[in-house]
Amino acid sequence: MDNSAGGSVALVFDLGGTWFRSGILDGDRLTDVRQRPAPRRGVDGSDVPQLQRALVRYLVETAEAYRTRHVFDRVGVSLGAAMNGSSGLVLASAPLWGPGRWPLPLAELLTAGAPRFSWAVLNDVSAQAVSLLGEDWPTGSRLAALTVSTGIAYRTIDPVTGHIPLDAVHGLQGEIGHLPARFEWRGAALDLACDCGVANHTSAFASGRGIERILREPLAAELDRYRTVPELAAGCAAGDGPALELLDACTAPLARLLLAQATLDPTVARTVLMGGVVHAFGRLYRESLLRNLDKDPLYLVSAADPGYFGERILISSRPGVEALVGAGLHALRIGD
Ligand SMILES: [Zn+2]
Numbered sequence: 164m165d166n167s168a169g170g171s172v173a174l175v176f177d178l179g180g181t182w183f184r185s186g187i188l189d190g191d192r193l194t195d196v197r198q199r200p201a202p203r204r205g206v207d208g209s210d211v212p213q214l215q216r217a218l219v220r221y222l223v224e225t226a227e228a229y230r231t232r233h234v235f236d237r238v239g240v241s242l243g244a245a246m247n248g249s250s251g252l253v254l255a256s257a258p259l260w261g262p263g264r265w266p267l268p269l270a271e272l273l274t275a276g277a278p279r280f281s282w283a284v285l286n287d288v289s290a291q292a293v294s295l296l297g298e299d300w301p302t303g304s305r306l307a308a309l310t311v312s313t314g315i316a317y318r319t320i321d322p323v324t325g326h327i328p329l330d331a332v333h334g335l336q337g338e339i340g341h342l343p344a345r346f347e348w349r350g351a352a353l354d355l356a357c358d359c360g361v362a363n364h365t366s367a368f369a370s371g372r373g374i375e376r377i378l379r380e381p382l383a384a385e386l387d388r389y390r391t392v393p394e395l396a397a398g399c400a401a402g403d404g405p406a407l408e409l410l411d412a413c414t415a416p417l418a419r420l421l422l423a424q425a426t427l428d429p430t431v432a433r434t435v436l437m438g439g440v441v442h443a444f445g446r447l448y449r450e451s452l453l454r455n456l457d458k459d460p461l462y463l464v465s466a467a468d469p470g471y472f473g474e475r476i477l478i479s480s481r482p483g484v485e486a487l488v489g490a491g492l493h494a495l496r497i498g499d
Contacts, residue, residue: 172235173494174226174280177486178218179243179287180258180313181371181439185225187233188491191297193484195232201259211260215267223276230279238280239494241290241486242269243314247334248327251284255359257341258313258372262360283494288316288337289327290489291437294481296325297492304432307337307424308485311417311448312438314358315340315366317424319431325496340366344416348382348409365416371440374413382409396443410444410451418455421476425461437479449478 175193177184179201186196202214209217226238244256244267253267273282285293292308300306300322307319317337320327329336341361346353346368355376357364367373371392378389385405389395398406421434441448456465456472464471479485 171495172233173237173239173491174229174233174235175487175491175494176222176225176238176240177287177290177490178241178259179439179486180256183221184487185229186487187229187235188239188488188495191488193487195229196484196487211263211265214260215265219269219272219276222273226277226280236279236281237491237494238273238282239290239490239492240269240273240282240284241287241490242284243287243312245335245338246284246286246289248286248289248329248336249331249334252334253284254335256314257358257360257366261358281494283490283497285490285493286316286318287486288318290487290493291479291485292318292320292327292489293325293493293496294479294485294489295320295435296322298322298480301432305430307431307434309417309421309434309436310438311369311371311436311440313371315370315417315438317420317434319428339417339420340364340370342420344368344419346377346412346416348377348412353377353380365420369413369417369440371443374440377409377413392440392443396445396447399444399447407447407451410447411454414448414451415455418452419459421452421472422456422459422461425464425472425475432475434476435479436476437482437485439483441478442482446478449476452476 172189175186175188181201182198183201184198187194243258245254251270253269255264270282270284288308288310291310295306305319306322309317317339341359341364344363344365354362355367356362357367374392389398395406399410453472
């Protein structure tokens with residue numbers, strides 16, 4: 164297609180465990196944003212192959228519908244699934260498809276289904292990391308996106324080249340949601356299953372669904388009025404002590420990971436928090452992480468530099484649209 168029309172315009176998708184969203188990225192402006200609930204495994208009796216076929220159909224049909232309203236040929240898709248970032252093969256998605264490995268050559272299927280478009284598919288936290296490019300960052304360092312939503316993941320990126328380091332064989336980096344974790348409430352450990360089917364992963368306690376599972380446990384009478392993340396966030400915003408105590412318990416597994424990350428890779432100068440859970444709590448989420456990092460400080464650093472983590476851990480300045488923007492920037496960059 165003639166690229167002179169729509170050369171800086173891309174159709175963008177953000178497909179997560181809760182919402183499927185679409186929009187048009189024109190320069191750095193998002194327009195015509197639409198969303199619908201994500202189809203859930205088991206809710207309407209669909210099995211995973213049916214959900215995957217429906218995903219491809221949804222993308223192709225939505226792209227054709229947008230093409231009647233906008234001029235574009237590039238399409239960027241951010242998918243809430245673990246992917247081999249080198250080959251593009253989608254590997255698994257605990258939030259979308261539950262436990263197990265469900266390989267899906269999504270870009271190939273989309274190209275076959277709608278060859279008029281140039282499709283670029285990337286993992287959601289990679290898209291969120293790409294959305295950080297173009298801002299003013301410390302030179303000579305790397306950035307990281309940490310997303311906390313239905314799932315949890317962490318990804319580093321070079322702010323100059325946009326390079327995302329990946330495992331040379333498996334094409335992965337930063338799937339921290341599925342690292343072993345320990346959750347404690349008032350001195351007692353709690354065991355909970357992760358969406359991937361394994362007990363006591365970070366996501367089992369710190370993801371949106373994890374927090375809501377914890378709220379169903381008989382923790383304390385004063386927490387009975389909270390059933391959802393938005394309700395708990397409202398309690399925290401109102402200064403409710405037990406709500407803030409629970410938030411700290413839920414961010415503690417992530418604080419421990421950030422402590423290990425800072426120890427192992429000090430070249431990451433900024434970690435930017437994003438995702439539905441982070442944005443539900445807002446600044447209180449970051450403050451909770453920092454409280455936990457005060458309790459377990461970085462050896463030989465925190466005592467000498469008490470503001471170390473406060474300077475390095477930030478909240479995204481584009482709440483909720485990072486994956487859409489990053490998917491579009493990626494689609495436009497790789498086409499050039
Ligand atoms: Zn897991």
